[in-house]
Amino acid sequence: MSEGAPTNWGRTVPAGGRRSAEASSFRFLAAGRGLPGGSQGAVLPYGNGRSYGDSCLNDHGTLIDSRASARILSFDPETGLVEAEAGLLLSEVTRLAAPHGWFLSVTPGTQFVTLGGAVANDVHGKNHHVRGTFGRWVRAFRLERSDRGPLDCSLGENTDLFRATIGGMGLTGLILRVTLQLLKVPSLSIDETTTRFDALADYFRLAEEADGRHEYAVAWIDSLASGASLGRGHLIAGDHAAEGSLDGTARPPLTSIPFTPPVSPLRGLALKAFNEVYFRKSPAGTSRRSVAFDGFFYPLDRIGAWNRLYGPNGLHQHQSVVPFQDAERVVRALLECAGHHRQGSFLTVLKRFGPAESPGLLSFARPGYTLTLDFPHRGTRTLALLDELDALVVSAGGAVNPYKDSRMAPQTFAASFPEWRALEAMRDPAVLSDFWRRTAMTLAAHDCDDRVVSFKCAGRR
Numbered sequence: 461m462s463e464g465a466p467t468n469w470g471r472t473v474p475a476g477g478r479r480s481a482e483a484s485s486f487r488f489l490a491a492g493r494g495l496p497g498g499s500q501g502a503v504l505p506y507g508n509g510r511s512y513g514d515s516c517l518n519d520h521g522t523l524i525d526s527r528a529s530a531r532i533l534s535f536d537p538e539t540g541l542v543e544a545e546a547g548l549l550l551s552e553v554t555r556l557a558a559p560h561g562w563f564l565s566v567t568p569g570t571q572f573v574t575l576g577g578a579v580a581n582d583v584h585g586k587n588h589h590v591r592g593t594f595g596r597w598v599r600a601f602r603l604e605r606s607d608r609g610p611l612d613c614s615l616g617e618n619t620d621l622f623r624a625t626i627g628g629m630g631l632t633g634l635i636l637r638v639t640l641q642l643l644k645v646p647s648l649s650i651d652e653t654t655t656r657f658d659a660l661a662d663y664f665r666l667a668e669e670a671d672g673r674h675e676y677a678v679a680w681i682d683s684l685a686s687g688a689s690l691g692r693g694h695l696i697a698g699d700h701a702a703e704g705s706l707d708g709t710a711r712p713p714l715t716s717i718p719f720t721p722p723v724s725p726l727r728g729l730a731l732k733a734f735n736e737v738y739f740r741k742s743p744a745g746t747s748r749r750s751v752a753f754d755g756f757f758y759p760l761d762r763i764g765a766w767n768r769l770y771g772p773n774g775l776h777q778h779q780s781v782v783p784f785q786d787a788e789r790v791v792r793a794l795l796e797c798a799g800h801h802r803q804g805s806f807l808t809v810l811k812r813f814g815p816a817e818s819p820g821l822l823s824f825a826r827p828g829y830t831l832t833l834d835f836p837h838r839g840t841r842t843l844a845l846l847d848e849l850d851a852l853v854v855s856a857g858g859a860v861n862p863y864k865d866s867r868m869a870p871q872t873f874a875a876s877f878p879e880w881r882a883l884e885a886m887r888d889p890a891v892l893s894d895f896w897r898r899t900a901m902t903l904a905a906h907d908c909d910d911r912v913v914s915f916k917c918a919g920r921r
């Protein structure tokens with residue numbers, strides 16, 4: 461990463477003036493040498509900047525570039541155990557392991573994520589209902605702390621730090637290397653089953669059964685459909701094909717967005733037309749086909765720099781999870797709320813999380829249904845909508861995803877993660893992020909009331 465302006469994926473936060481440094485300088489900078497403010501909050505580990513919000517940014521300090529340390533240290537094709545430096549991308553793990561019949565046990569929707577970033581956010585994938593989160597497959601890691609030096613962490617050693625670091629958003633120190641258990645698979649080709657459904661109630665009827673039968677399952681929702689069609693979409697399930705390719709090299713992107721258009725094309729009639737065409741793309745009922753792993757897991761990676769399509773003001777991704785009971789009502793209310801505000805989400809995804817517990821102290825994924833909405837940033841209008849979505853989620857006992865956020869109120873964070881003080885107690889004193897400053901540190905500084913007052917969707921007419 462070059463000196464200058466590392467950014468986050470949503471690009472809603474201005475990216476000027478933030479410095480970066482290589483992993484080897486963590487100890488030097490964390491000691492506060494040469495910094496006017498001393499070591500407090502001097503540094504933050506940075507992976508590949510695929511976090512949508514400001515949890516990967518540190519406006520007041522230096523970002524430590526993990527990508528500079530990305531060597532594979534060992535790989536056992538018999539056991540599927542891989543050890544690598546934390547800056548290695550998931551794409552590189554797949555390329556190494558696939559020819560031997562191994563794949564990532566859990567993968568997010570982009571493969572351009574580092575091992576360190578995947579641990580720090582305890583990311584989830586389309587198979588959460590079977591495998592849980594990424595952190596469940598981490599056997600050990602080495603963590604550099606400004607106050608304690610390098611420490612080996614696992615469920616049997618430095619257990620508290622192991623748990624706090626998984627989902628700890630980089631705040632517990634710099635992960636140097638990770639040992640990961642991969643998943644044995646017959647091939648990387650995916651047998652995909654798509655079921656088109658006409659209304660939200662149909663999704664809730666189909667989702668649990670699909671989870672029981674398939675390794676992967678996720679739904680695309682046409683967020684612009686309303687009335688009886690509200691929540692219509694496709695339930696896309698998949699399994700590794702018994703016979704197929706063992707090539708883990710993803711195809712190059714189909715295209716790349718060369719510049720940021722002055723106005724986002726993802727709005728109004730264009731957005732509605734896209735959703736309509738996409739909905740009709742799958743025939744009614746259930747259809748089956750065989751697809752390559754990159755198209756199934758990483759469709760957005762096929763368009764380089766696609767986030768530029770959201771225009772110069774960037775995008776907000778609002779991801780929430782709500783408990784099983786009442787989930788249908790809450791998801792309906794969230795979709796209706798976006799509709800009342802006349803702000804369509806370009807890409808809307810609904811998924812059922814399973815019961816598998818993460819070892820992480822502050823992990824986002826938990827049993828329930830998770831809805832992900834993408835909105836171009838249109839100033840206060842969008843911020844008001846997002847606040848209302850937060851209130852609906854929190855009043856239903858759910859949580860809003862912190863590593864996709866750049867604007868939630870401290871109280872929303874506290875209600876989503878009542879255990880946040882336990883992470884603050886384990887934080888490396890030299891490490892801080894913009895996200896932690898504006899949520900946890902604000903709560904701590906003002907001794908804020910953690911409760912959130914719920915309110916109705918003001919966009920309702």
Ligand SMILES: Cc1cc2nc3c(=O)[nH]c(=O)nc-3n(C[C@H](O)[C@H](O)[C@H](O)COP(=O)(O)OP(=O)(O)OC[C@H]3O[C@@H](n4cnc5c(N)ncnc54)[C@H](O)[C@@H]3O)c2cc1C
Binds near residue numbers: 547580
């Ligand atoms: C197209 C797309 C699809 C996505 N799909 C999903 C999905 O399905 N599920 C999901 O959970 N997420 C998803 N995400 C989010 C993404 O997977 C996570 O934000 C991921 O953690 C980003 O990793 P990164 O390497 O880019 O790290 P960054 O974004 O740079 O940093 C992420 C966090 O990790 C910390 N960190 C990075 N490296 C280290 C290190 N060496 N030591 C300690 N801490 C470190 C940082 O401080 C920061 O808090 C998606 C993102 C995109 C753009």
